[in-house]
Each structure stands twice: as structure tokens, then as C-alpha cells.
Amino acid sequence: MNVVSDPVELIDADLSADLAAAALVLARRFTAGATLWAVSPQWEPHAHHIAVEFVHPVIMGKRALPSVALVDPDPVAQCRVAARRGDVIIAVAAADQPQVIDIMRRASAWGVDTIWIGHGARPEAGIANHTLWVRSDDPMVPATGRFVLMYHLLWELTHVCFEHPGLMTVKEPECTDEVCVTCSDEGRLVEVILPPVTVMDEALVRTATGEEFVDVTVIDDVEVNDLLLVHGGAAITRLDEDM
CATH class of the missing domain: 3.40.50.10490 (Glucose-6-phosphate isomerase like protein; domain 1)
Known part of the structure; x- marks a missing residue:
């Protein structure tokens, strides 16, 4: 059967x-x-x-x-x-x-x-x-x-x-007065390329739109490849591996 x-x-x-x-x-x-x-x-x-x-x-x-x-x-x-x-x-x-x-x-x-x-x-x-x-x-x-x-x-x-x-084409969203990533409370994820040489220096980071320098004075011991959350040009926290 x-x-x-x-x-x-x-x-x-x-x-x-x-x-x-x-x-x-x-x-x-x-x-x-x-x-x-x-x-x-x-x-x-x-x-x-x-x-x-x-x-x-x-x-x-x-x-x-x-x-x-x-x-x-x-x-x-x-x-x-x-x-x-x-x-x-x-x-x-x-x-x-x-x-x-x-x-x-x-x-x-x-x-x-x-x-x-x-x-x-x-x-x-x-x-x-x-x-x-x-x-x-x-x-x-x-x-x-x-x-x-x-x-x-x-x-x-x-x-x-x-x-x-x-x-195949997507219209890029326009910045409006209602919601703007630059001036809103939205954070951006970045990856450290070069840490600061001194505590007063900025770190070079990789972002979704290219490389830029950000203020990391509130983050201790920034290292290469660290993931940081950035708002308004300043890093506000480091993302640990379990985050």
C-alpha cells in the first residue's frame, strides 16, 4: 500500500x-x-x-x-x-x-x-x-x-x-518643513574609519551618503570600525554588538 x-x-x-x-x-x-x-x-x-x-x-x-x-x-x-x-x-x-x-x-x-x-x-x-x-x-x-x-x-x-x-526609477523624497532628517530627532548609523588623534579632534566616519567628520567628544575611546549613532553632526552613543 x-x-x-x-x-x-x-x-x-x-x-x-x-x-x-x-x-x-x-x-x-x-x-x-x-x-x-x-x-x-x-x-x-x-x-x-x-x-x-x-x-x-x-x-x-x-x-x-x-x-x-x-x-x-x-x-x-x-x-x-x-x-x-x-x-x-x-x-x-x-x-x-x-x-x-x-x-x-x-x-x-x-x-x-x-x-x-x-x-x-x-x-x-x-x-x-x-x-x-x-x-x-x-x-x-x-x-x-x-x-x-x-x-x-x-x-x-x-x-x-x-x-x-x-x-526602475524612484523619485527621491523632498525635504519639507514637516519632516526633515537633518533637523529632526532622527539618528544616523555611521562606522568609524579613523578615530580622533586627541580628545578635541573629530572622527572620520563612513555614512550611507559618504565619508564625513563627526564630533565624538561624548564617546570614550572611539576605535576603528566602531558603530556610532550620530545626530546633528555629533556622536551620541556607541552601538554594542548586542544592539
Whole structure:
């Protein structure tokens, strides 16, 4: 007697919506000249596969999209050096992978968007711009092809977006008297490039819009690669690893 098990829903409605949103952003970034950087410290072949998937125009007439696998033992340092403002970092990793967590928390200071593919327990809400997650605790999921299916669909949907040029441009929000990031209470995440030489000097930091100097007199012992929250040109706190 044959027992037929219930079919597995590989892509549910929520994941479909997440894939579509990520593909649209990715298409817009590629149109603006972005590079896609792929990392997967636990499952390196996925990083290579993603890079090949996007850079190789397997279908006649499709664009070859700039994509690179970063497989150095220190992917955080690699991303820091490689990624430019407007690029995208895509990670395939479990929610507790420390290097990917660090990349995601620094990405906004680098001015890059992030996509995180994984399964099981989800990462902290909002840590990545787009989270593409499989609802399964099966440890074999990374080897079953479900991740491959996701980034294949991401590639295909990205090219679908290219077919609608009107979607490729986004009007930049204008500064108004009602809400303005510069003069509101909103803080900006920055990463220290060069700490101050003396207590009266400013620190050179990397921001989402470029490099600038900020006042760090209220922060003790600022070091290279520290993440700081800046408001009005002054650092108001340091973000620890668990923040």
C-alpha cells in the first residue's frame, strides 16, 4: 500500500511577496549601477551559485548582472572594502550566524541594501532590508534545493522587473518643513574609519551618503570600525554588538 504524504509548499504567499519586493529593489539597484555581493560563511557553494546565476546570461537577450561571491574567512572585512553606496549584499545563512549578523547591522552605514536567505528561526525583525525565509527546522534544508529555488526565482523576477522601465526609477523624497532628517530627532548609523588623534579632534566616519567628520567628544575611546549613532553632526552613543 502506497502512502502519499501531503505536498510541501515550497513558496508560500508571504515568501512570494517578499521575493517580489526584493526583486524590484534589486532591479532598481542594478539599473543604477550596483554590484551584488554574495556571502554564505556556512554554505560557501551558495555564494558561488548566486554569483554565477546573476552574472551568467543563461537566457538569450538577458543582461549579465555584476555579482561577486565573497568567501574570505572574514566576510565582514571583505564587504566593508568591496561594497559601495547603492550596492546590495545577499547572504545565505542561519539567523544566528555571527558574521552575517555583523554585516547586516553595519550595512546601513555602508549605504547598501541587504537580502537574507535562511530557514528555521528568523533573524531579528528589521535587521535586513529583505528576509527570504523557509518555514522549516529541517537541518537539511540548505542541501535540498529550496535555497537554490529562491535565488533562481529572485533572478527571474529581477529580469521581469527590467521589462517595466517605469518601475526602475524612484523619485527621491523632498525635504519639507514637516519632516526633515537633518533637523529632526532622527539618528544616523555611521562606522568609524579613523578615530580622533586627541580628545578635541573629530572622527572620520563612513555614512550611507559618504565619508564625513563627526564630533565624538561624548564617546570614550572611539576605535576603528566602531558603530556610532550620530545626530546633528555629533556622536551620541556607541552601538554594542548586542544592539
